Amino acid sequence: MITRILGSTSNRFGFVKIISLTAMSSVVKIMRRIQKINWFSFAYDIFLLVFGAIISAVAIIIFMAPFNVTPAGVSGIAVILNHFDPRLPIGLMVLLGNIPIQILGFRMLGGWKVVVKTIFYVVIYSLAIDLLTPYLSNFDVGQDVLLNALVGGILGGIGGGLVFQAGGTQGGTSTLGRILQIRFGMPLSSTTLYTDTGVIVLAGLVFGWEGALYAIVALFVGGVASDYVLEGPSVIRTATIITDYPDEISSIVLDEMGRGVTAWTGKGMFTDQTHTVLFITVSRPQVNTLRRLVEASDPNAFMVIGQGHVAYGQGFKRIREE
Numbered sequence: 549m550i551t552r553i554l555g556s557t558s559n560r561f562g563f564v565k566i567i568s569l570t571a572m573s574s575v576v577k578i579m580r581r582i583q584k585i586n587w588f589s590f591a592y593d594i595f596l597l598v599f600g601a602i603i604s605a606v607a608i609i610i611f612m613a614p615f616n617v618t619p620a621g622v623s624g625i626a627v628i629l630n631h632f633d634p635r636l637p638i639g640l641m642v643l644l645g646n647i648p649i650q651i652l653g654f655r656m657l658g659g660w661k662v663v664v665k666t667i668f669y670v671v672i673y674s675l676a677i678d679l680l681t682p683y684l685s686n687f688d689v690g691q692d693v694l695l696n697a698l699v700g701g702i703l704g705g706i707g708g709g710l711v712f713q714a715g716g717t718q719g720g721t722s723t724l725g726r727i728l729q730i731r732f733g734m735p736l737s738s739t740t741l742y743t744d745t746g747v748i749v750l751a752g753l754v755f756g757w758e759g760a761l762y763a764i765v766a767l768f769v770g771g772v773a774s775d776y777v778l779e780g781p782s783v784i785r786t787a788t789i790i791t792d793y794p795d796e797i798s799s800i801v802l803d804e805m806g807r808g809v810t811a812w813t814g815k816g817m818f819t820d821q822t823h824t825v826l827f828i829t830v831s832r833p834q835v836n837t838l839r840r841l842v843e844a845s846d847p848n849a850f851m852v853i854g855q856g857h858v859a860y861g862q863g864f865k866r867i868r869e870e
Contacts, residue, residue, distance in 0.1 A: 596714035597669045604707030604718070605639075605676035609684045611700030613638060615693045618751035618763040619704060620744040620770075622646055622720030628754050639677035646670045646719045653723040656731065665716030666723060673718075693762055701766030702773045709777025721747070779857035784864070785835050786856050787828045789842060790814060791849040794824035800841050805834060808862070829859050 608623060616631065618624040626641035650670070653663045689696060708718050717723060721743035728742075744767060752760030791797055798809040807830055814825040830838055835853060842849050858865060 593665070593714040593716075594668075596710045597665060597716055598672055600707040600710030600714070601669050601673040602676050602680075602707075603710070604704050605673055605680055606684065607700045607703035607707065608638065608677055609681050610687050610689060611696040611703065612766065614685065615696050615762075616751075616755040616759050617693065617697045617700060617766055618747065618755065618759065619700075620721060620747055620763075620767050621718065622649070624747040624751060624763070628750060631754065637678045638681070639674035639679075642677065642720075643670060643674040646674075646723075649720060649723050649727075652727055656727050663723070665711075665714060666719045669711050669716050670719040694765065697762040697766045698769055701769035704766070705770035705773025706777055708770065709774040712774065712778055781857070783832055784856040784859045785830055785832055786854040787826075787830065787835075787838055787842075788852045788854065789826040789828070789849055790816075790823050790851075791826060791842075791846045792823055793846040793849070794826055796845040797826060797842055797849070800845055801828060801838065804841055805830065805837060807834075829856070829864070 608619060608627070611617070612619055613627050613630065616627075618627050622642050622645040623638070625645060626636075626638045629636050629641050630638045646667075650663050650667055653666070654660065689699075711718055717726075724743055748760050748763050748767070751763050789797065794811050798811065801807055801809055807828055810827040812825050813822060815822050828838065839851070842851055860866070
């Protein structure tokens with residue numbers, strides 16, 4: 549009897565010990581993950597998500613919804629529903645519309661790590677729309693619908709660019725497009741086009757086709773503004789030079805401009821002759837200087853100037869550690 553009691557007690561203590569060790573191991577793993585977090589980068593991403601959400605909300609409240617200019621995605625559907633029944637808050641409709649999409653995203657895109665920033669953005673964005681509407685809905689910005697569509701699209705694009713920069717998405721059709729890409733292997737640009745086109749067609753049926761055209765204008769300038777925020781202004785140029793005097797050109801570029809040169813051997817398929825290909829990255833104001841130096845070193849050189857947005861590395865911007 550005593551032996552059975554002692555054995556039972558020993559088993560219980562062993563079970564408790566296993567649970568305690570498992571819990572301690574989980575806590576240690578969590579603490580290690582917390583220590584690995586770059587808190588400055590984390591706070592910066594949160595700022596971008598919040599700021600982007602507020603800017604996007606202002607675009608809807610002031611420039612788009614009052615003029616029946618439909619934004620893309622779930623926000624556009626929310627604006628249409630609010631047009632039919634003003635008692636339906638746009639922000640709440642955006643939030644409710646995103647719930648099933650984000651559940652799908654959670655299940656099909658890889659769990660919380662993928663959707664957590666998007667969910668955070670959607671919540672802040674929805675709250676910002678409904679909380680700021682009473683204060684901003686009567687803000688007078690004139691009656692020019694085209695101008696309001698342009699400004700609304702630009703602000704929405706800036707907000708979206710900030711969100712993408714933080715590693716999130718604006719939810720809605722952005723997440724749905726990603727799901728369609730994973731599920732059916734369709735290009736992301738095509739899936740987004742299909743989903744946004746559906747919303748714009750719906751806007752045309754509700755607000756008239758002129759309203760749909762305004763929505764297309766807002767969508768286009770929003771995409772341009774988003775790309776500008778993500779990639780920045782085009783401040784660099786890349787030069788590809790085909791020459792038989794690579795040493796002379798490389799030397800004068802290094803000495804006069806302080807720029808590095810990368811070289812490899814190329815073959816002209818028409819002439820069947822071997823030449824040297826040089827690749828150089830310069831700032832936009834240095835293009836004429838480079839052209840002059842190449843012409844002085846090899847008047848017969850073939851040079852192509854390409855456009856770039858930004859360069860990272862020695863002599864240009866430093867790569868920010870995330």
